[in-house]
Structure formats: C-alpha cells, structure tokens
Amino acid sequence: MKRIIVLGSTGSIGRSSLEVVRGNPHCFQIVGLSGNRNIDLLKQQIQEFHPKYVTVGYWEAYQELKTIFPKIQFFCGEEGLEELASVEEYDILLTAVSGAVGIRATIKGIEKEKRIALANKETMVSAGSYINRLLQQYSKAEIIPVDSEHSAIFQALQGNEKKEVKRLIITASGGAFRGRTKAELEHVRVEDALKHPNWSMGKKITVDSATLVNKGLEIIEAHELFGFHYDSIDTILHPQSIVHSMVEYQDHSIMAQMGVTDMKLPIQYAFSYPKRLENPVLEALDFTKYLEMTFEPINTEVFQGIALARKAGSFGGSMPIVFNAANEIAVDYFLKEKIRFLEIYEMIQAAMEKFPKEDIQSLEQILEKDHEVREWGKTWGKSS
Incomplete structure (x- = not known):
C-alpha cells in the first residue's frame, strides 16, 4: 500500500490522481490533500478519502474546515504546503500545484527522501540544477515525472x-x-x-x-x-x-x-513504478x-x-527562471485580456533582455529572481 499526498487535489491533475486511487484502493491510500479556492470540492474529497492532513489556501476556509473536520490536522497557505510535505507518514508526494509555489514543497519532499510524482513543470525549469544537487544529497529520494511527455x-x-x-x-x-x-x-x-x-x-x-x-x-x-x-x-x-x-x-x-x-496513465505509473498495475479507470x-x-x-x-x-x-543560471516567470505573468495578462496572444512572446523576450544571466546557488536566489521578474511584470507595457 503506497501512501500518497496530493498537492493541488482540486485541480485537473489532482482530480485525475484521485480517480487512479479510487480505481485501485488496495494499492494506494490518500493521507494528505491540498486545495486552494475550490473548497466545496475539497470537502467532498475529504469526506471520500479521509486524509490525515489537509492544506487549505486561505484563512477563512482553514477556519471553516477545522470546525467541520476536527480529527484532521489542517495547514494553511503556501507555508501549509511545506508543512504538509514535511510530515512523516507518506511514500509519494504528487506536486500538482501550478507555478513556482510548488518548488518549496517539492524540496521538503526530497529532504524527507520521498518519491516525488512531479506534475509541476516549473520546479525543474526554475530550480532544476538546485533540485538535482538535492537529489544527490538525499539519495533515497527520487523524481518520477507525471507530465505525459x-x-x-x-x-x-x-x-x-x-x-x-x-x-x-x-x-x-x-x-x-x-x-x-x-x-x-x-x-x-x-x-x-x-x-x-x-x-x-x-x-x-x-x-x-x-x-x-x-x-x-x-x-x-x-x-x-x-x-x-x-x-x-x-x-x-x-x-x-x-x-x-x-x-x-x-x-x-x-x-x-x-x-x-x-x-491517469502517467499518474498511475509514477505511483506504481517500477510495477505496472491494472486499473478499471x-x-x-x-x-x-x-x-x-x-x-x-x-x-x-x-x-x-x-x-x-x-x-x-x-x-542557464537565472535565465530559465526569467523565462518561466515572464511566461506566467504574460499568460495571466492574456487570460485577463490585458495583452494580445502574440504579446506573450514579446513579454518573455523583453524579460530575457531586461534580466542578464546570474549564477544560481541557493533556493533564496531562485525565489528572489522569480519575485523580481514578477514585480517587473506589473509595470511591463507602461514603461517599456
């Protein structure tokens, strides 16, 4: 029985992962969930899978769910994702939270020498070299990619x-x-x-x-x-x-x-590797x-x-961080109809020209550069 924590259980990948568990309950057990804004769905997931730990995205929902489910240990916010990944009683951490916020939680999972079922592209894009050094240090930890490619x-x-x-x-x-x-x-x-x-x-x-x-x-x-x-x-x-x-x-x-x-196929493979399992889903x-x-x-x-x-x-160095952060901002702007489709490329190009390459040695540098690009993104188009 593999014990699993799903970060981002209310999102697309998270929901698919729970379908995998639902189809193979004798092989997989959910011990932790995290959700951000879709609290109604998170409640349903808690009632079905009975996790021991849950992280909620914001304070009001945290307070509400603590009252409804008094036997569950709740965490709150981005720090709550790290706290969830830091508990002892699990085997696999599925990181299905989008953006750079999943990096810290992934690191906690590696430090606990767990299997990381990685569904967060940004972790390896922004922090790949740092993560690979950690994997050498914590040799029992492993990353199995969930991205289909x-x-x-x-x-x-x-x-x-x-x-x-x-x-x-x-x-x-x-x-x-x-x-x-x-x-x-x-x-x-x-x-x-x-x-x-x-x-x-x-x-x-x-x-x-x-x-x-x-x-x-x-x-x-x-x-x-x-x-x-x-x-x-x-x-x-x-x-x-x-x-x-x-x-x-x-x-x-x-x-x-x-x-x-x-x-669901790459998700189950990340859960069951090196074995392959039947699953009705x-x-x-x-x-x-x-x-x-x-x-x-x-x-x-x-x-x-x-x-x-x-x-x-x-x-290399800081440039993948710049690329990723600029793209995240640009896509958000496009979805809010603040920029046109082709301006997504223009914004990425502008960021890569604005921020020269720097050597990256620490997580703090990664997060600082990510923050720096996002702050610049707030003013892009006004002064550029």
Whole structure:
C-alpha cells in the first residue's frame, strides 16, 4: 500500500490522481490533500478519502474546515504546503500545484527522501540544477515525472544506457492554433486559445499549449530530468497525441510510448513504478479508432516559445527562471485580456533582455529572481 499526498487535489491533475486511487484502493491510500479556492470540492474529497492532513489556501476556509473536520490536522497557505510535505507518514508526494509555489514543497519532499510524482513543470525549469544537487544529497529520494511527455521518455529509457541514446523527441499536439500563421494569431481570443483539440487541462497550461511555450518548458525540464544536452532534445508536431514522446538510440531504433490522451496513465505509473498495475479507470488504446498517425515539423518562427526556451536553457543560471516567470505573468495578462496572444512572446523576450544571466546557488536566489521578474511584470507595457 503506497501512501500518497496530493498537492493541488482540486485541480485537473489532482482530480485525475484521485480517480487512479479510487480505481485501485488496495494499492494506494490518500493521507494528505491540498486545495486552494475550490473548497466545496475539497470537502467532498475529504469526506471520500479521509486524509490525515489537509492544506487549505486561505484563512477563512482553514477556519471553516477545522470546525467541520476536527480529527484532521489542517495547514494553511503556501507555508501549509511545506508543512504538509514535511510530515512523516507518506511514500509519494504528487506536486500538482501550478507555478513556482510548488518548488518549496517539492524540496521538503526530497529532504524527507520521498518519491516525488512531479506534475509541476516549473520546479525543474526554475530550480532544476538546485533540485538535482538535492537529489544527490538525499539519495533515497527520487523524481518520477507525471507530465505525459516526460513520463513517456522516462518509460522509453528503461532498460537502456544513457550513452546509447541519440536524442529525445518530444511530441506536440500543436494546441488550439496548430497551422495558423502569425497574421492569423494577431487577434485570436482567449476562448479560442482555451479550446485544446485533445487534452482537458487547466487554463494556464492550455494557453501554454496554444503558444507552444509548454514545449519550451518541456525541453528545459527534459534537460534537467534526464541530463541530455539541448542539441539532443527535439520536438515534433503529432496532432493525434497518441505517441506521447520518443527516444531514438544510436542504432536509429526508436522507442515510443503510446496511449490514449488521459493523464491517469502517467499518474498511475509514477505511483506504481517500477510495477505496472491494472486499473478499471484506465482506458485501452483502440487502434481501430486511431487509424492515422502523422508527424510534421513545428514552425518555430510563428510559435517562438520553443526558440526562446532553448535560448534560456542554453544560457542557464537565472535565465530559465526569467523565462518561466515572464511566461506566467504574460499568460495571466492574456487570460485577463490585458495583452494580445502574440504579446506573450514579446513579454518573455523583453524579460530575457531586461534580466542578464546570474549564477544560481541557493533556493533564496531562485525565489528572489522569480519575485523580481514578477514585480517587473506589473509595470511591463507602461514603461517599456
């Protein structure tokens, strides 16, 4: 029985993880949950899974839930995420909270030498080098990626040596605007960007998919997770999203992980690794329904997020932090209709020009740089 804490249980990934547990109750047990604003759903989850620990995003809900569930130990706010990750009685920490706020909790989980089921891209993008040093220090800790692309690569690498790998190939659906020209993207609306053709995800990651910044983040994350140079990490459009990513070896054989577009599969693999388990909530891939698989190059001149990410990752140091923070601000502005779609790229580019590369040695430096970029973002467009 694996004991699991889910950070972000009311979000898309969190809800899927609870479906996995619901389908395999003899293998997995929920001991901790965290939610932010969706308190009604969090209440339902508490009533169903009976966790020992719960973190709530804000004080009023914390006070309310403490009264309703007096036997549960509650924590509050961002510090509460760290406190939840610092308890002893669990085996796996699923980090499904978006943004840089998940970094501290992930670090606490590593320091407790737990398995981290990583669903937070920003952790490895902004703090990858720091996290990798921690993993060397706390050798029993491990990270198993939940992101479908990195889970696919992780699976395709099993049983082979790193020196035999020629390249990693990250697939991309193309998002809501696949095939659009730059002129066509000038005046696209928020509601258009949120219409992903294949996946059901949160708003922020759906916009990242539309800009293809998500592929840029995934390139940086793959570099940090698997230790391959940026020249050995490629991306390709695969509109059907059946192949979740591939690994090409020196003999040009390619290992591809395939499956339906459902996050429950990589979530369960992160929970059960190295075993594979049956689960009634997992859907089989029916090849009679998927009669076509196509691949095509990505137009990086139109979708500039990939090139910007490669630049940030190759510079290293503080630049991936700048890239990530600027993108988060820009996406938030776009969702609030403060900027146009293509201005997301402009804001990232402006941030990378504004903040020169700095060496990063500590968590405090990471968080300080992240904060610095976000403060700059509040005034972007007014003085630039």
